[in-house]
Amino acid sequence: MSSSKNHVVEVVGVSKSYISGGREVEVLKDISFEVGREFVSIIGPSGCGKSTLLRIIAGVEKPSGGRVIFNLNRKPIIGFVFQFPTLLPWMTVLDNVILPLIATGMQKSNAIEKARMTLKVVGLGGFEDFYPSELSGGMKQRVNIARALAIEPDVLLMDEPFSNLDPLTAESLRSEVLDIWLSSILPVKSIIMVTHNVEEAVIMSDKVIILSPRPTRVLKIVDVNIPRPRSRKMPEVQEMVDKVYEYVS
Amino acid sequence: MNPGELTLELTLSTLLSLGRMLAAYMLSLILAIVTGVAMARNKYVESILLPILDVLQSIPILGFFPAVLAVFVTTLGPVAGGELSSIFLITTSLVWNMIFGVYSSIKSLDSSIDHLVAVYKLPLIHRFLYIYLPASKSSIAANSIISWAGGWFFLTSAEVISMGRVEYRLKGLGSFIIKAFEEGSTIAYTTGLIALFMVILVSYLIIWNPFTMKYTGTRTLLGFMKAYDVIDKALSKTWGFIVEKVVAAYNVVARVKIKSTHIIICSILPLLLYQYHTRLALDNSLYSKILEYGVDFLRVAPRTLIRVYLVVVTGLAVSILLAYISHTRLKLGKIMVMSGEVLSSIPAMMWWPILLPLLKGFPQCVMMFVYLQGSLWYVFFNVLIFGLSSLRESIIELSEIYNVKGRLYLSRIFIPSLLPSIIAGGLSASGGAWNASIAAEYIVLGGLTVDMGGVGSLLNKQAQAGDVLGVLSTSFFMSLVVVFINKMIWARILGKIRGYYVVE
Numbered sequence: 001m002s003s004s005k006n007h008v009v010e011v012v013g014v015s016k017s018y019i020s021g022g023r024e025v026e027v028l029k030d031i032s033f034e035v036g037r038e039f040v041s042i043i044g045p046s047g048c049g050k051s052t053l054l055r056i057i058a059g060v061e062k063p064s065g066g067r068v069i070f071n072l073n074r075k076p077i078i079g080f081v082f083q084f085p086t087l088l089p090w091m092t093v094l095d096n097v098i099l100p101l102i103a104t105g106m107q108k109s110n111a112i113e114k115a116r117m118t119l120k121v122v123g124l125g126g127f128e129d130f131y132p133s134e135l136s137g138g139m140k141q142r143v144n145i146a147r148a149l150a151i152e153p154d155v156l157l158m159d160e161p162f163s164n165l166d167p168l169t170a171e172s173l174r175s176e177v178l179d180i181w182l183s184s185i186l187p188v189k190s191i192i193m194v195t196h197n198v199e200e201a202v203i204m205s206d207k208v209i210i211l212s213p214r215p216t217r218v219l220k221i222v223d224v225n226i227p228r229p230r231s232r233k234m235p236e237v238q239e240m241v242d243k244v245y246e247y248v249s
Numbered sequence: 250m251n252p253g254e255l256t257l258e259l260t261l262s263t264l265l266s267l268g269r270m271l272a273a274y275m276l277s278l279i280l281a282i283v284t285g286v287a288m289a290r291n292k293y294v295e296s297i298l299l300p301i302l303d304v305l306q307s308i309p310i311l312g313f314f315p316a317v318l319a320v321f322v323t324t325l326g327p328v329a330g331g332e333l334s335s336i337f338l339i340t341t342s343l344v345w346n347m348i349f350g351v352y353s354s355i356k357s358l359d360s361s362i363d364h365l366v367a368v369y370k371l372p373l374i375h376r377f378l379y380i381y382l383p384a385s386k387s388s389i390a391a392n393s394i395i396s397w398a399g400g401w402f403f404l405t406s407a408e409v410i411s412m413g414r415v416e417y418r419l420k421g422l423g424s425f426i427i428k429a430f431e432e433g434s435t436i437a438y439t440t441g442l443i444a445l446f447m448v449i450l451v452s453y454l455i456i457w458n459p460f461t462m463k464y465t466g467t468r469t470l471l472g473f474m475k476a477y478d479v480i481d482k483a484l485s486k487t488w489g490f491i492v493e494k495v496v497a498a499y500n501v502v503a504r505v506k507i508k509s510t511h512i513i514i515c516s517i518l519p520l521l522l523y524q525y526h527t528r529l530a531l532d533n534s535l536y537s538k539i540l541e542y543g544v545d546f547l548r549v550a551p552r553t554l555i556r557v558y559l560v561v562v563t564g565l566a567v568s569i570l571l572a573y574i575s576h577t578r579l580k581l582g583k584i585m586v587m588s589g590e591v592l593s594s595i596p597a598m599m600w601w602p603i604l605l606p607l608l609k610g611f612p613q614c615v616m617m618f619v620y621l622q623g624s625l626w627y628v629f630f631n632v633l634i635f636g637l638s639s640l641r642e643s644i645i646e647l648s649e650i651y652n653v654k655g656r657l658y659l660s661r662i663f664i665p666s667l668l669p670s671i672i673a674g675g676l677s678a679s680g681g682a683w684n685a686s687i688a689a690e691y692i693v694l695g696g697l698t699v700d701m702g703g704v705g706s707l708l709n710k711q712a713q714a715g716d717v718l719g720v721l722s723t724s725f726f727m728s729l730v731v732v733f734i735n736k737m738i739w740a741r742i743l744g745k746i747r748g749y750y751v752v753e
Binding site: 055082086088090091095099102105151 | 359361362364365367368369370371372375379380383384386493496500
C-alpha cells in the first residue's frame with residue numbers, strides 16, 4: 001500500500017446498515033479506498049448507496065462500521081454540491097453563497113468578497129442580486145457549485161451534480177468544473193463525484209471507483225490515465241468507457 | 250362630556266387599545282416563532298407541546314380569567330396587573346394559529362435544506378435567522394390577518410375583566426363603546442364605533458394586507474403598497490442591523506456550546522419542581538363538585554353543539570361561494586375580503602348594541618349572527634388566502650383549454666383544489682364557534698339581559714357569580730369536547746384529503 005501521507009482522504013472498512021420493517025438491511029459493506037490530490041468518481045447501480053457513502057465522507061451520516069480519515073492535521077473543510085441546487089428562495093444568489101461562510105464566523109465584508117469572486121469563476125458575475133426563482137436550472141446549479149467552492153474546501157463532494165440538467169448545459173458545466181479544478185485557482189485538493197454516467201466519470205476523473213449492487217462493495221478501482229483535455233470521441237476514452245461498462249453491467 | 254373632552258377621551262382610548270393589540274401581537278409573534286420552531290425541529294418538544302397547545306387553543310377567553318386575575322392582578326396590583334391581564338387575554342385570541350402556522354411552515358421545509366444545514370454545519374442562531382424565520386414569513390403574514398381580527402373580536406372581553414364582584418375595566422376603545430352604550434350617549438357611542446372602524450380599516454390597508462400580498466403572492470386583498478413599502482423598508486433595515494449584531498455577538502461567544510435541548514430542559518425543570526412542591530391536594534368533595542359541573546355541562550352542551558355545527562356548515566357554504574366570486578371577479582373579491590376583515594374585527598359584544606332593534610323580536614338571529622362572526626372568518630380567510638393562492642395556474646389553463654365551466658368547474662376543479670384549506674378552515678372555525686358561544690349566548694347590556702342557554706351562557710353566569718372552579722371546570726370540559734371533535738373528525742378528514750388532493 002502506498003504511503004498514507006499522499007492520501008487526502010482514506011475510507012477504511014466503511015459499512016452501513018439500517019433497520020427496516022424489523023429487519024437489518026445492509027447497504028454498504030466494508031468499503032475501502034483512498035483519494036489523493038485527484039478527481040475521483042464513484043459509479044454504481046441505483047440504490048447501491050453511493051449518496052450515502054458521500055454523506056458519510058461529508059460527516060453528515062455516521063457509518064455503522066469503519067471510518068473516514070482526512071490526512072490534513074486539522075479539521076477538513078468540505079464543500080458539497082447537491083444533486084438539486086437547494087437554494088433558499090428568500091435569499092439572493094449572493095446571500096445563498098455567503099451563508100456557509102458567515103456560519104464559520106467570517107466577517108460579512110470578507111464573505112461577500114469571496115462569494116463575488118467565486119460567482120465570477122462559475123460565470124455568474126452580475127447575478128449577485130438575483131433571486132433563485134429568476135434563474136434557469138443551469139444557473140441555479142452554478143450557484144450550488146459556487147457555494148461549495150466559496151468556502152475554499154479541501155475536498156469537494158459532488159452528488160450527481162449534472163444529472164438534472166439538459167445535456168447541453170450539463171456538458172458546458174462539466175468543462176467549467178474541470179477548468180476550475182485544473183487551473184488550481186481554488187485550493188481544492190480532491191474532488192469526489194457520485195454519478196450514474198460512465199462517460200462523464202471517464203472524461204472527468206483520474207480514478208473511477210465501481211461499486212457492486214447491494215450489499216455494496218468496491219467492485220473495481222480503475223485508473224484513468226488518459227491525457228487531458230479529453231473528449232468523448234477520443235478512442236482511449238471510448239475504450240475506457242467500454243471497460244467500465246463491463247464492470248458496471 | 251363636551252366635544253373637547255370626548256375627543257381627548259376617544260383618542261386616548263383608541264391609542265391604549267391599539268397599544269394593547271400591538272403588545273399582544275408582538276408577544277404572540279415571539280411565542281409563535283420560538284414555540285413553532287422548537288416544535289418543528291425537536292421531536293421531544295413536539296410530542297410534549299402539540300397536545301398541550303391543542304387544549305390551550307380550545308380554552309375560551311373566560312377560562313383564562315381566573316388564571317390572569319390570580320397571576321397578574323394579585324401579584325402586580327390592579328393597574329399594571331390589569332394591563333398585563335388584558336394583553337395576555339388578547340394574546341390568547343391571537344397566538345394559536347400563528348404558532349401552528351410557523352410550525353407547519355418549518356415542518357414542511359424541503360429535506361434537502363436539512364442536508365444543507367448539516368453539511369455546512371450552520372449553528373442554531375444562523376438557522377434561526379437565515380432559514381426558519383424567513384421560511385415562516387409568509388405563514389406569519391397570512392395568519393396575522395386572522396389573528397388581528399381575532400384580537401379585536403375579543404377586545405371588550407379583554408378590557409372589561411369581571412369575575413363575580415371583581416371587575417377591572419381598563420380605559421380603551423372596547424370599554425369606551427360599552428360605557429357609552431350603557432350611559433345612552435349616542436354621540437360617544439357612534440364616534441367610538443367610527444374610530445374602531447377606522448383603526449381596523451387603516452391597519453389592514455397599510456399593514457396586514459400589503460404584508461400578506463408581498464409575502465404570499467395572494468392577489469385577493471386591497472392595500473396601499475406604497476405606504477407599506479416605507480414601513481417594510483424601515484423594518485427590514487432595522488431587522489438587518491439586528492441580525493448582523495446578533496450574528497457578530499454569536500461569533501464572539503461561539504465557543505460556549507449549549508444545546509437547545511439543554512435550554513428547554515433547564516427552563517422546564519424549575520416549573521416541574523415548583524409544581525411538585527405546590528401540588529394541589531384534591532379531596533373527594535372537590536372531585537364530586539367537578540363532577541356536578543360536568544353534569545351541568547352535559548345538560549347544556551348539546552344545544553351549543555348543534556349551534557356550533559350549524560354555524561360551521563353555514564360558514565363553509567358562504568366562504569366557498571365568496572371564494573368562487575373572488576376567483577372569477579378579482580375586483581369584487583378584493584372588496585369582499587376587505588369588508589370581511591373589518592366585519593370580522595368588530596368586537597363580539599359590539600354586535601349586540603348594533604343589532605339591538607332586531608333583538609326584541611329575533612334574539613335567535615342576533616345570536617347566530619354573533620356566532621357566525623366568531624367562526625365564519627376562519628374558513629373565509631383560509632379559503633381566500635391559502636386556498637386561492639394554491640389553485641395552480643396549470644389547472645386553470647387546463648380547464649380553459651377543455652372548456653370546463655360553471656357547475657362542472659366548481660365541483661370537479663375549484664372545490665377539490667381548495668378542499669385542504671376548506672377543511673383546515675373548518676377545523677379552526679369549529680374551535681372559533683365554541684369560543685364565540687361566550688359572546689353569542691349571553692349578554693348583559695345596561696338593564697337588558699339576553700340568555701340563550703348553552704355552554705357559553707353557563708360560563709358567563711359562572712364568571713358573573715365569581716365561581717372560579719365552575720369557570721375552570723366548564724372551560725376544561727369544553728376544551729375536551731373541542732379537542733375530541735378536532736382529533737376524531739376534522740384532523741382525520743384533513744389527513745386523508747392532504748394525501749389525495751395534491752396536484753402533481
